[in-house]
Amino acid sequence: MNYLELLKLASPEAIIAVTALAVLGIGLASTRASGICSFAATLGLALAIGAVTILPQQATLLHGMLVITPLTSLFKIICLALAFFTALLARSDRSSRNPGEYLAMLLLATIGLMLLVGTEELLMIFIGLELTSLSLYIMTAFDKTDVRSAEAGLKYFLFGSTASAFTLFGLSFIYGMSGTTGLAAIGQKLATQPMQPLLFVGILMTLVGLAFKVAAAPFHLWAPDAYQGAPVPSAAFIASGSKVASFVVLGKIVLVGFAPVHGSAAWHAMIAGWSPVLAALAALSILVGNLVALVQTNVRRLLAYSAVAHAGYTLLGLIAGGRDGFSATLFYTTVYAFTLVGAFGVVAMVRRETGGDDLTNFSALSSRSPLLAGCMAVFLLSLAGLPPLAGFFGKFYLFSVALRAGANHGLLWLVALALLGSFISLYYYLIVLKVIFVEEKSQPATSPALSSLGEGGDFLQRVTLAVLAGVVVFFGIMPATLVARIIASLP
Amino acid sequence: MIAWTIYITFAGAVLLLIMPRIFARWIALATTAAGLFTSVIAFFQISIVDLSTFKTIVRVPWVPMLGMNYHLAVDGISLTMILVTGLVAVASVLFSWDVEHRPGEFFFWLLLVVGGSYGVFLSADLFLLFLFYELVIVPKYFLIAIWGSTNKEYGAMKLTLYSFFGGALVFVGIIAAYVTAGSLDLQQLAQFQFTAQLQSWAFPVLFIGFAVLAGIWPLHTWAPTGHVAAPTAGSMLLAGIVMKLGSYAGLRVAMNLFPQGFQMWRVWIAVLAVIGIVYAAGVALRQRDLKFVIGYSSVSHMGFVLLGFASANVLGVSGAVLQMFSHGVIGALLFAVAGRMVYRRTHTRDLDALSDMGLGRALPFAAFSFVIASAASMGIPGFSGFAAEVTILIGAWKAYPLAVWITGTGMVFVAAFTLRALKKSFFGESASEVRTQKGRAPVDADWKEQQGITVRITLSEKCGACLLMFVTLAVGLYPKLLLDRIMPAVEAMRFLK
Secondary structure, eight states: OOHHHHHHHTHHHHHHHHHHHHHHHHHHHOTTTHHHHHHHHHHHHHHHHHHHHTSOSOEEEGGGTEEEOHHHHHHHHHHHHHHHHHHHHHTTOTTOSOHHHHHHHHHHHHHHHHHHHTOOBHHHHHHHHHHHHHHHHHHHTOOTTOHHHHHHHHHHHHHHHHHHHHHHHHHHHHHHHHSOOBHHHHHHHHHHSOOOHHHHHHHHHHHHHHHHHTTOTTSOTHHHHHHHHSOHHHHHHHHTHHHHHHHHHHHHIIIIISGGGOOBOOTTOOBSSHHHHHHHHHHHHHHHHHHHHTTOOBHHHHHHHHHHHHHHHHHHHHHHOHHHHHHHHHHHHHHHHHHHHHHHHHHHHHHHHHSOOBGGGGTTHHHHOHHHHHHHHHHHHHHHTOTTSHHHHHHHHHHHHHHHSSGGGTTHHHHHHHHHHHHHHHHHHHHHHIIIIIOOOOOOOOOHHHHTSOHHHHHHHHHHHHHHHHHHHHHHHOTHHHHHHHHHHOO | OTTHHHHHHHHHHHHHHHSOGGGHHHHHHHHHHHHHHHHHHHHHHSOTTGGGSOEEEEEEEEEGGGTEEEEEEEOHHHHHHHHHHHHHHHHHHHTTTTOOSSHHHHHHHHHHHHHHHHHHHHBOBHHHHHHHHHHTHHHHHHHHHHHOOSSHHHHHHHHHHHHHHHHHHHHHHHHHHHHHHSOOBHHHHTTOOOOHHHHHHHHHHHHHHHHHHTTOTTSOTHHHHHHHHSOHHHHHHIIIIIHHHHHHHIIIIIIHHOHHHHHHHHHHHHHHHHHHHHHHHHHHHTOOBHHHHHHHHHHHHHHHHHHHHHHOSHHHHHHHHHHHHHHHHHHHHHHIIIIIIIIHHHSOOBHHHHHTTTHHHHOHHHHHHHHHHHHHHHTOTTSHHHHHHHHHHHHHHHHOHHHHHHHHHHHHHHHHHHHHHHHHHHOOTTHHHHHHHOOOSOOOTTOOTTGGGGSOOOHHHHHHHHHHHHHHHHHHHOTHHHHHHHHHHHHTSGGGO
């Protein structure tokens, strides 16, 4: 193996790393260079996307530590695009007094995501998870003027490090049982030997750690505080990029590594394995997320609990298993990520304008800014799963795959539960939209000092939100464009 | 060509968002008129023979990996529904001419409802049908919650949640059909033999899901509150089109895909339909709010549609389709008179208060329209309601004679509450003397009594009312025009064989 080859195949990651250092340097040189920093960061991300597109179709480095397949390339692009939009929205965010450092953290987290997506090796997965998590902890606690941000950072860190410990412990069990850290090799080993209790402990522990990453109940307790307290772009990135990569890696682990111990979650016909575990997580997430979201009065907390519920829906595809199931999960999580970046973008704008993100701050948004209100309507209705938006197709795809899996509609109970959940969810999304569109109170006075802030950045953010809303509508009307790519990229 | 109804309507909706608000109502009128024009042309252009089967007009691959196609088709049933959609859409725009509050948004949501309905009636792909079906939900919410009256946020939320709940049931049924047969194409699915076990549970799930929107008893309670809370155009669309989406889809999807399930359950549909007819008519008899009376009458009339379905013969089902058309027109007319002509001028819909106002003299045109609409609604010969309900009852007689007997008593209630509403609202005998004695009506506080009544009926109202009255008379006098197209299409349906 030569290093030039390595550099060539890891060029997207390398570009991001260099950009992160450059942004850090610019931030050090001048404290006011937020415009240059964010320009450099977005440029770096765009370049990296370009670099991913010229990677070869297939390559394996260091025995599977770093692999390149159509799937990894596609999801590297998606993670980069999410980071790109987050960076655009992070422009002129008041909470970041050191824009250089903030963007550098964002870029480092992105590298972590790319490593997560682009590996089939337990060790590398853990390294990717940690790189992402550590960057995200810092991003969460970044707002030094806000005590909530510190609280959120600490909670996220404590829960996260515990979960990491679980994952690492679980991975060590699996390594001990199978004698290898490559996912495909583990799968082959497990297929030949009978199910052992110790292995099951290992699988369970690994799943606990990953359930934490995707905020599935009962491992979701950090999410509401982190989503509410963190600077808005950080929350957006935790909810989008981190989630997409986690689902990719979770899917790879269970569907490739643990494929022989799939088990069955069918009603009356449960077989031990990881799929009943995931089914329990999904059912609990759907119930807890939706029911608790009903009583939230803060939009960010509401989005957090709805994120828990959506994690539950997304798991349905993995439980169903197979190529179809994985592709449904990947489609859903991708669409969901773009939607949430957009929703958090609107929250950020409202927060800057009115100083808060409670429901009351959104009152009569449609008369203040029709564009923001329209974008928010697109995002929330897509989350609720209404046509012609992407969430509608995503749910249809997921649920039909889940019902098709297992003989005799065995997963019907889970699908019915998910439908009940989305029925409940429509209520709280509509409450937000009611506040935005129906209420007609006079707007709360905005302080003139705030409205003059970064006129250019404001315009750029509006365009970004409009583009994201366009993406959500486009994937709703023409889902085939993304589904075809995902299916083609799956082996 | 008939597919253009969908495109024109959505294009109009997008245009409304771009253009300044002063053009809003004109754009809406032009759009809906173009839709009606297209459907009328298609109605006379497509030969009757072509309408006897569900014939493809557009078919484009959409999501090929999942077998989804953008597939539109038309037969006599869907063409009839397209026609009533066009009529009610034009009329509802004409009756919303006075909307001054955020008119651009108002007509945007209105056109989305209309466009989605066109889509449902033309879809020949289950996913596409479901997409259009769900598309209609949210616009309804905003139409009612923003522009409605009386308890509007409650009514809007209730209606939306009921629709979405029905949608969830439909979702289960659709996916069950899809994963079993491996296709979403309605034409292919109609050939597929589903197992009896699947049909026995999938049919009720699917049919009840759709029937929520058709106001089946006991899941009808969204309809009266929703109709009352909605603005005039909203009530017209709800009664005229949206309730028909449920019954149409129940016929096209649930009954046609699962004929055995239908045979198993149809007696229960008949029971629910008869209860709905009698119960809603009885409740309507006790209402004090004019719109509640009409809202419950809608539930009662939709009960006839379900009874026609349950009869499972050509006559009954054709009558049900004719009733969908007929009630669409009549229901819209009734709500137009109650919501726009009366309520906008008197600011009350309380029957006791109205009976003191002598509206018969103050608003002769409104009184005239309401008499016509009431007569049609009661089923007086010569109007479309008569033709439809008689056809249904003859059909039902063959299947369930007892149901016809009970329904017959129900029809007495229908006549009773219609006449009561008519008399109280327009021909209160006590006129002005009583009014001075006591104001027992919950008239809006800020409204100066009687001031608005003298406002004359506007041209747009007259046009809208005349359009609807003409259609109900024309179909009543010559129902063959529609039945010729409906009956062959019904005969082609699988559950009759």
